[in-house]
Amino acid sequence: MRKLLRSAVVSAALCGTTMTSPAAASEKVFGPFVVDDAKPDVIVMNGDIDVGSALNFRRALHAAPGAKLVTLNSSGGAVQMGLLMADDIRERKLATYIPKDSACLSACAYMFLAGVERKVDGKLGVHQISSDASDLVGAQLTISDIIDVLNRFDTPVDVLSVMFKTPPNDMHVFTPEEIEHYKLNRTGGEPMPSTAAGTPAAPDSSLPAPDAMSVTGPTTQRATSDQPHSTETAVITTPTPQTQAKLSPIEEFTKRPNRIAIYTGLDLFGDDISSIRTSDAAECAQNCLVMNGQCKAFTFNANPKITKGPNCFLKSSAGRADGNSIAFSGRFLSGADADPPTFALGTIDPQSALFHDVDFRGGDLSPRPHSTAKTPIDCRLACVDDSRCMAFTYNYSKKQCWLKGSIGTPMPGKGMVSGVKKFQNFSPAKIISLN
Known part of the structure; x- marks a missing residue:
């Protein structure tokens, strides 16, 4: 899998340097x-x-x-x-x-x-x-x-x-x-001095600069599969279009994407605009780029065993970050964005950190099961989101999620799945210029 992802990085890097609009x-x-x-x-x-x-x-x-x-x-x-x-x-x-x-x-x-x-x-x-x-x-x-x-x-x-x-x-x-x-910067919302012809110039409305990537924001998607964005069982929520104030010329220029930050092993979960099938991650990135700024990020499912259905998920924002070793993601950056820093994330990788028909006995954070986690994915993400949680066990028959403050004793448990959290640092594998 690591070899697959490294190949994907090289492919995206080579293709990404020549990304252009259709014309x-x-x-x-x-x-x-x-x-x-x-x-x-x-x-x-x-x-x-x-x-x-x-x-x-x-x-x-x-x-x-x-x-x-x-x-x-x-x-x-x-x-x-x-x-x-x-x-x-x-x-x-x-x-x-x-x-x-x-x-x-x-x-x-x-x-x-x-x-x-x-x-x-x-x-x-x-x-x-x-x-x-x-x-x-x-x-x-x-x-x-x-x-x-x-x-x-x-x-x-x-x-x-x-x-x-x-x-x-x-x-x-x-x-x-x-x-x-000295007020050397002059924004579109400020009164403009008279032009050479003596007519006041009309100001444009301004918008705040884009936020940095959120790694803890709410998700609008829940899937019943731990493949990154497996849409055969996923529910996709498409954002409702909203009317935005007109951007000033400088804001338009600085918000245009001019480079892309590439991540391996990171699933940007939720905020999907659409889902399509592409041949590789570079083609997925290209489909995001040509959406004239509407698409801000993408996640590509790099699992070669998934041969049907969408594998490229185009996003209105970077959404929520989740660790998944077969996910390959990119975030488009504008001239107003700094290069993204390294960030730490607790992960329970659905490809390598889940154990089926295994029960972790003991170490429960609470004497009662988690109140809102009703599916295995909900249980995994609830553990990821809780800084005290180091592992979990989910009981399919009872639909119960048990969060663990420590890794209990592994025991055979038919109809159960358990997972172990580890902490990882994520930084872009590559930042590719689009100019």
């Missing part, structure tokens, strides 16, 4: 700007600002007429080009975003500050202008242009002061505290 994506490059047909609402900037950048930005805007967001990663460059592009950003009412591991420095900062909505997750840096020519009049005119443009973006005077006090051979990178203090 092949086509990129257009204009200097430092990239427009992707698969993401027509985003213009990506990655490179220095030179004398041709303003024209290249116009070309990118023409290629992406529906653009709402510019992502920025640049060490700066030509000041006048930066100011011209900042004017275009403001005129088009575009949002600006500095992703994690990206930096927007020097002349790039003008472009960031032009955003009607803006957010820093990377680095934002400013300093004085520099020039090889000793043209004092020209330098003063350039500073005047900078002040004029940034004032139209309602840039705080303190930010201008920091900019003009920082020597050109140095760089002031704003700290998270300064970003908050």
Whole structure:
């Protein structure tokens, strides 16, 4: 089984690195700007600002007429080009975003500050202008242009002061505290300053960032089989669609999946949207990915003996984590999500930790059977959920579940099943980029 799961990881890794939407994506490059047909609402900037950048930005805007967001990663460059592009950003009412591991420095900062909505997750840096020519009049005119443009973006005077006090051979990178203090981030729910034409921009509603994976949340599915999500006897609850507030451009971008965390031996239980049959875990992941963000996670039943019925379960959330050695799961992560940490989980693996026709005598947590666990799976999960429970015995004929504080004496017990808990650490076997 371990060999099977390792093979599945390799298969998913190899296939996952080339996952795309059904139509092949086509990129257009204009200097430092990239427009992707698969993401027509985003213009990506990655490179220095030179004398041709303003024209290249116009070309990118023409290629992406529906653009709402510019992502920025640049060490700066030509000041006048930066100011011209900042004017275009403001005129088009575009949002600006500095992703994690990206930096927007020097002349790039003008472009960031032009955003009607803006957010820093990377680095934002400013300093004085520099020039090889000793043209004092020209330098003063350039500073005047900078002040004029940034004032139209309602840039705080303190930010201008920091900019003009920082020597050109140095760089002031704003700290998270300064970003908050100077209100450099501007969300879709905040009042927008007037545009260049003098018309107030309409704000978008905002939603909170997605939560990290829950490992103790309630489940909406109970099966009578301990195969991961065996749907021949499972009851699937499909979530009722709910109306959501419209996301702002930055929220839309940061919530898109950009990588997938792969787990072996972990069953994400419940919150199923649908169940299908696929040839392998990579195909299961692909079916989740193409659902345009509705599918957040999946579990694949890697048992080769199950030849009929669904083996891929697509989920609206990561649901509840449960240990199962033949389960193979993935959780899609967005740019707003940190890499998931290692977490500890008490498990009773239905493939290796259950003993049929065995009774664990003694060690009961209570003189009475568990009040709500009426099936073997309910009994197993009740023990998993109780930190005091180390084992259980379930009596089929009496439909009784006995939770054990210690592992009792194993005795023959026809019509009984017992299980032993162990604690495991789970961390992603691999995190695969989807870019």
